[in-house]
Amino acid sequence: MADLIALDDARDERLRDYTDLRDVQLRTTVEQERGIYIAEGEKVIHRAVAAGHTPKSLLLAPRWLDNLSDVLEATDAPAYVLTEKAIEQVTGFHVHRGALAAMQRPQEREPREVLAAARRVLVAEDLVDHTNIGAIMRNAAALGFDAVLLSPRCADPLYRRSIKVAMGAVFSLPWARLDDWYGAPALLRELGFTTYAMTLADDAVSLEDVEPAERAAVIVGSEGPGLTEHWQREADHRVIIPMAAGIDSLNVAASTAIACWHFSRR
Amino acid sequence: MADLIALDDARDERLRDYTDLRDVQLRTTVEQERGIYIAEGEKVIHRAVAAGHTPKSLLLAPRWLDNLSDVLEATDAPAYVLTEKAIEQVTGFHVHRGALAAMQRPQEREPREVLAAARRVLVAEDLVDHTNIGAIMRNAAALGFDAVLLSPRCADPLYRRSIKVAMGAVFSLPWARLDDWYGAPALLRELGFTTYAMTLADDAVSLEDVEPAERAAVIVGSEGPGLTEHWQREADHRVIIPMAAGIDSLNVAASTAIACWHFSRR
Incomplete structure (x- = not known):
């Protein structure tokens, strides 16, 4: 079961994988370096998990906890719960589908x-x-x-x-x-x-x-x-x-x- | 020959056809009502004119006067000349190809x-x-x-x-x-x-x-x-x-x- 962690400070260091999502140049570097990618929205998160990928963490508005309960139950990753407004402060834009996951980037295939x-x-x-x-x-x-x-x-x-x-x-x-x-x-x-x-x-x-x-x-x-x-x-x-x-x-x-x-x- | 008019006030009433270009909802209404559409960039403006469409006005950064000299010569429409920075203030975004034209919307065909x-x-x-x-x-x-x-x-x-x-x-x-x-x-x-x-x-x-x-x-x-x-x-x-x-x-x-x-x- 995921560890649900309520946060209210958008600058919390644990949210660093989710900052400045609109900055393409920054993100393409950061995500490769940290070995992650970002799954956006409940549907994409489900597909990623179904493909065998592993969440490193999740970032959710409270109303998305239900829809993702199966994913949360099956992982040990932390799930940070913030208001939609705070999520917007972290990511730099309004996340329409208020759910994000930093997924562990699978090893590239040969x-x-x-x-x-x-x-x-x-x-x-x-x-x-x-x-x-x-x-x-x-x-x-x-x-x-x-x-x-x-x-x-x-x-x-x-x-x-x-x-x-x-x-x-x-x-x-x-x-x-x-x-x-x-x-x-x-x-x-x-x-x-x-x-x-x-x-x-x-x-x-x-x-x-x-x-x-x-x-x-x-x-x-x-x-x-x-x-x-x-x-x-x-x-x-x-x-x-x-x-x-x-x-x-x-x-x-x-x-x-x-x-x-x-x-x-x- | 177009009338070249240097402007420095982004709020000038004559620029009203070019305001808030990023506001899709506003623009789709405004452009239909006024019978115009916006051609963006030197290439599109040339294509529009080649298709027989008529400029109502143009909005240009100074460096685009040369490239569009043929269009400017062939029209009586006013061409407003502003700095790129002022154009950004008018339109709400950085116009990469610093040339815009408000074209008269052709009558729709049957x-x-x-x-x-x-x-x-x-x-x-x-x-x-x-x-x-x-x-x-x-x-x-x-x-x-x-x-x-x-x-x-x-x-x-x-x-x-x-x-x-x-x-x-x-x-x-x-x-x-x-x-x-x-x-x-x-x-x-x-x-x-x-x-x-x-x-x-x-x-x-x-x-x-x-x-x-x-x-x-x-x-x-x-x-x-x-x-x-x-x-x-x-x-x-x-x-x-x-x-x-x-x-x-x-x-x-x-x-x-x-x-x-x-x-x-x-």
């Missing part, structure tokens, strides 16, 4: 492990935006992809905003970060994947004409510059989603949805 | 007019979120759809946030609002469209099995409740994007991208 049994893999290069990372993971999960690989510069899937946009898919869908990004094409080839680089190059093959291999990795890049030269060169196939004249492009979440849809149905 | 020559139409029911409206219009435009119809409760495509997300597609893609939403299925039928309601109902036909008619209207609903009963019943076909077990759903932007992709390639 690329080879998440790839072992996968048939359909989404590979993301340098998506630095948390919304985009959340959106592509939601899309990949919904369309039956088995795993996601991230380049070193991709945003953190366990950042609060990513989790929210992903609707919890970051808990259910296996993902790993590749330290050796340059070696990624070779690794995927070694493991038997055929690689498909999504590109805007007009000599690429149109998505509708792609007959996916048994094991397929779809690689998407950031919206502005697109995939690096290295990937454009190394991928087995370069694939384009043909677009109407005069339109810049689809955003990466939309093009990922379309690509995952095509690969999931073959 | 549904029959935008449908007249269309082959592929996206129909949106009660999408109240500006980001979603912007995203579906960007997707529809990129994938070659010819027009968009909106239900009365859909968010305003000319709201600042919608325009930003749509990357200007709200200017290029013909759209109209249907006052008689209940009569929409009959109207589309009368004009020769076959209607396809996107749904989560598990007895619907899978998108991949749909062979679109020559003239096709794809109807999407809001994320939570989905399409109303009326549409589910009245549409010629009910279509589902099959999803992996345990996943709630794709968001409406992603499912629209996939649906538009399928319909655009047949």
